[in-house]
Amino acid sequence: MKKNVAFITGAAFLLIQVFSIIYAQFIPERFFCWAPYDQHTYYEVQVQLKDSFLTTDAVKKRYGYKAKGWEPRDFDNIISIINQYERSYGSNDDIKVSILYSINGRPKEIWRLEK
Amino acid sequence: MEIRKIISKESSLWLPWRTDGTNMQPNILILCKLAFLLLVINQFYFYLEDPFLPFLNILDAFNEIPDVIKIIQRVLFVLAGILLWLNYRVRLMALILGLVVLFALLASKPLFRNHIFILACIFILAALSAKNNKPWLLFWQFSLVYFGAFLNKILQIDWWNGQFMHNWLLNARENIVYISLLPWFPEMLLAKIISWMSMAIELVIALLLLNRRKHFMAFWLILLFHGILYTMVLFRFGHFMEDILLLLLIFINWPKGSIKVKHKTNKSLGIIGLLKSLNLNKQVVYKSLEMKDDIWLEATIKNRTVTNWTAFRYLLLYSPGFYFMLFGLDIVVRLLTNNTIMHITTVVIMWIFLLLFSPFLIKKRWHLNEKTL
Numbered sequence: 068m069k070k071n072v073a074f075i076t077g078a079a080f081l082l083i084q085v086f087s088i089i090y091a092q093f094i095p096e097r098f099f100c101w102a103p104y105d106q107h108t109y110y111e112v113q114v115q116l117k118d119s120f121l122t123t124d125a126v127k128k129r130y131g132y133k134a135k136g137w138e139p140r141d142f143d144n145i146i147s148i149i150n151q152y153e154r155s156y157g158s159n160d161d162i163k164v165s166i167l168y169s170i171n172g173r174p175k176e177i178w179r180l181e182k
Numbered sequence: 183m184e185i186r187k188i189i190s191k192e193s194s195l196w197l198p199w200r201t202d203g204t205n206m207q208p209n210i211l212i213l214c215k216l217a218f219l220l221l222v223i224n225q226f227y228f229y230l231e232d233p234f235l236p237f238l239n240i241l242d243a244f245n246e247i248p249d250v251i252k253i254i255q256r257v258l259f260v261l262a263g264i265l266l267w268l269n270y271r272v273r274l275m276a277l278i279l280g281l282v283v284l285f286a287l288l289a290s291k292p293l294f295r296n297h298i299f300i301l302a303c304i305f306i307l308a309a310l311s312a313k314n315n316k317p318w319l320l321f322w323q324f325s326l327v328y329f330g331a332f333l334n335k336i337l338q339i340d341w342w343n344g345q346f347m348h349n350w351l352l353n354a355r356e357n358i359v360y361i362s363l364l365p366w367f368p369e370m371l372l373a374k375i376i377s378w379m380s381m382a383i384e385l386v387i388a389l390l391l392l393n394r395r396k397h398f399m400a401f402w403l404i405l406l407f408h409g410i411l412y413t414m415v416l417f418r419f420g421h422f423m424e425d426i427l428l429l430l431l432i433f434i435n436w437p438k439g440s441i442k443v444k445h446k447t448n449k450s451l452g453i454i455g456l457l458k459s460l461n462l463n464k465q466v467v468y469k470s471l472e473m474k475d476d477i478w479l480e481a482t483i484k485n486r487t488v489t490n491w492t493a494f495r496y497l498l499l500y501s502p503g504f505y506f507m508l509f510g511l512d513i514v515v516r517l518l519t520n521n522t523i524m525h526i527t528t529v530v531i532m533w534i535f536l537l538l539f540s541p542f543l544i545k546k547r548w549h550l551n552e553k554t555l
Contacts, residue, residue, distance in 0.1 A: 081307075081319065101327050105331075106340070106346065131292035
């Protein structure tokens with residue numbers, strides 16, 4: 068009986084991952100869905116707080132993630148992190164965020180935070 | 183009987199080098215122990231913090247009591263890891279480790295990495311796998327990883343037209359092998375070939391893992407795929423390479439009972455000494471004898487006898503110390519050498535061992551017993 072409960076629990080855990088993989092196809096981000104290296108993006112985050120620009124280290128400290136470099140997961144993951152921060156912890160900050168990025172070597176684009 | 187004898191022969195409790203006599207199959211326990219060490223070496227302990235941009239917003243409530251969640255996670259991580267190594271309630275400790283790692287990921291979106299997530303899954307599913315059955319939960323997890331990777335790539339146009347591969351190998355990695363081969367192919371063709379092959383191999387692996395009769399093929403395809411990939415790009419994808427190599431331990435059909443070994447007196451003592459030192463579970467019983475001229479080593483495993491280098495390979499396979507040694511060797515190489523030399527050294531060692539075990543592939547020899555444990 069205990070063995071069956073353990074096995075069923077494990078199977079349920081796997082099933083949750085299956086749903087997560089399917090669900091991920093309908094949203095921009097790719098978390099918990101086994102999607103490493105489906106995109107490779109070079110990006111640079113620029114954050115203007117009031118009248119000054121934050122340093123790279125300050126941006127990294129703000130979002131808990133590197134401010135520039137290669138991102139081997141979906142680029143929308145980075146946008147998700149920044150959006151979540153600015154809508155929660157940083158919701159009262161007078162801030163402008165932009166990301167200069169290039170997905171898979173394609174022409175550069177700019178993403179800007181809309182608050 | 184002396185208590186010390188009872189402890190060493192009958193029980194593996196509090197003996198970290200032992201992997202037998204617990205509620206886990208020895209190979210699965212080795213997997214969990216080394217997975218924990220892998221996290222420690224990659225400083226995962228310091229990633230255990232209070233929730234920050236959690237996936238579940240409710241976890242932000244814990245920030246009202248600063249450092250409490252951080253301390254609880256760290257204490258559980260260290261305690262469960264140590265007790266796992268000491269063979270105390272190993273399945274419970276593996277479950278705790280898995281839940282701590284999973285919680286850490288759920289509590290911090292910036293922390294999410296696939297090479298950490300897979301370890302959480304390994305711990306949890308190892309804990310939920312019964313000792314006396316094939317670890318199907320882990321096989322299905324393995325399959326899911328490749329299936330997810332395949333599905334996410336196949337829906338990306340840049341994987342079909344080679345754009346991803348070309349950008350990654352040329353611009354991001356500045357890969358010498360790719361750059362050298364590029365002039366020999368029409369534009370983007372090489373990138374397309376590598377992309378299509380990668381997707382195809384991932385799908386094939388995912389499917390093979392679901393069929394027990396194809397596990398032999400799956401094992402070697404995974405090993406060769408990642409071996410060639412690593413040789414080409416000299417990149418470990420965080421510690422994803424190590425995760426995959428550890429997960430290959432689930433394929434081992436660890437024999438129950440003792441393995442009887444006969445070796446020629448005064449011959450090949452270096453090799454025998456090595457095997458004895460790796461035999462941490464004391465599962466192998468050695469006897470020195472006069473033997474036929476052409477046989478210097480003979481092992482009887484599950485009522486089947488193998489000799490010489492075949493016996494050597496099997497004895498390595500069933501020695502916990504062999505895997506600890508390989509893991510330790512990798513750490514030493516990383517500590518003593520710089521990036522490029524480290525990768526080249528690792529590649530050389532990897533191919534030496536692949537060639538050592540290649541007769542198993544050529545002769546399609548793997549399990550001595552086709553039935554489950």
